[in-house]
Amino acid sequence: xxxxxxxxPESFHPSDPSRAAExxxxxxxxxxxxxxxxxxxxxARLAEAEKRISSSTGPRDEPPEPADKxxxxxxxxxxxxxPAESPAAPPVEPPAKxxxxxxxxxxxxxARLAExxxxxxxxxxxxxxxxxxxxxxRRRAQEDVAKASKFAAEKFAAAILPVKDSLEAALxxxxxxxxxxxxxxxxxxxxLTTAFESANLTEENPLGQKFDPNKHEAIGVTxxxxxxxxxxxxxxxxxLLNGRVIRAAxxxxxxxx
Numbered sequence: 001x002x003x004x005x006x007x008x009p010e011s012f013h014p015s016d017p018s019r020a021a022e023x024x025x026x027x028x029x030x031x032x033x034x035x036x037x038x039x040x041x042x043x044a045r046l047a048e049a050e051k052r053i054s055s056s057t058g059p060r061d062e063p064p065e066p067a068d069k070x071x072x073x074x075x076x077x078x079x080x081x082x083p084a085e086s087p088a089a090p091p092v093e094p095p096a097k098x099x100x101x102x103x104x105x106x107x108x109x110x111a112r113l114a115e116x117x118x119x120x121x122x123x124x125x126x127x128x129x130x131x132x133x134x135x136x137x138r139r140r141a142q143e144d145v146a147k148a149s150k151f152a153a154e155k156f157a158a159a160i161l162p163v164k165d166s167l168e169a170a171l172x173x174x175x176x177x178x179x180x181x182x183x184x185x186x187x188x189x190x191x192l193t194t195a196f197e198s199a200n201l202t203e204e205n206p207l208g209q210k211f212d213p214n215k216h217e218a219i220g221v222t223x224x225x226x227x228x229x230x231x232x233x234x235x236x237x238x239x240l241l242n243g244r245v246i247r248a249a250x251x252x253x254x255x256x257x
Contacts, residue, residue: 159195204238204249206231217248224254
């Protein structure tokens with residue numbers, strides 16, 4: 001029984017060498033559009049990955065096709081051509097090693113990173129030490145200011161103690177003559193003046209000077225032939241501490257007649 005063959009415009013003769021057996025063209029099965037898009041996306045990603053690998057590690061040899069690949073089966077009764085000799089497969093080279101420059105660059109970057117971390121640690125330690133030193137200096141300065149404010153009158157007190165001793169000695173002595181008593185008071189006054197000078201405490205006695213409202217306090221005004229606003233009489237001396245008025249002088253001032 002002869003197999004059923006499709007009709008052909010020309011008759012087929014097996015003895016004709018120019019009419020070799022042609023493979024039957026079959027339509028590929030319809031694919032799902034979603035699966036096709038996924039397949040294309042995967043192939044694109046694979047090609048991109050192979051491109052990156054080849055650019056970083058050098059050229060990549062394609063594996064040779066197997067030599068024992070069987071040709072597609074021919075139709076029954078058709079003449080089959082003798083198998084062509086497959087060319088010799090090229091030797092497969094091992095994958096290229098990483099570039100020596102890249103390895104050296106990576107080591108250099110790691111060394112710089114380690115050095116930077118070391119310097120950062122040293123700077124942080126120095127910052128902590130400087131902060132602690134600043135806190136200690138500020139604390140000592142506050143203590144010095146507190147001590148200076150508390151014992152500011154220490155020098156003046158040490159200078160004024162002899163004055164008190166002299167006054168007590170004068171009162172303890174009995175039967176003194178007025179001359180001796182006056183002499184003792186004058187010595188005590190000199191001691192007090194010396195104590196004032198050691199504390200930069202100076203007296204203000206503006207007799208005959210121009211009236212200064214910053215240092216003098218006018219108690220009254222009197223007519224005189226002298227120039228107006230002249231201190232003509234000092235009722236109470238004033239005192240300055242380091243040039244600052246701590247007590248204004250009480251004075252009488254002249255005016256034009």
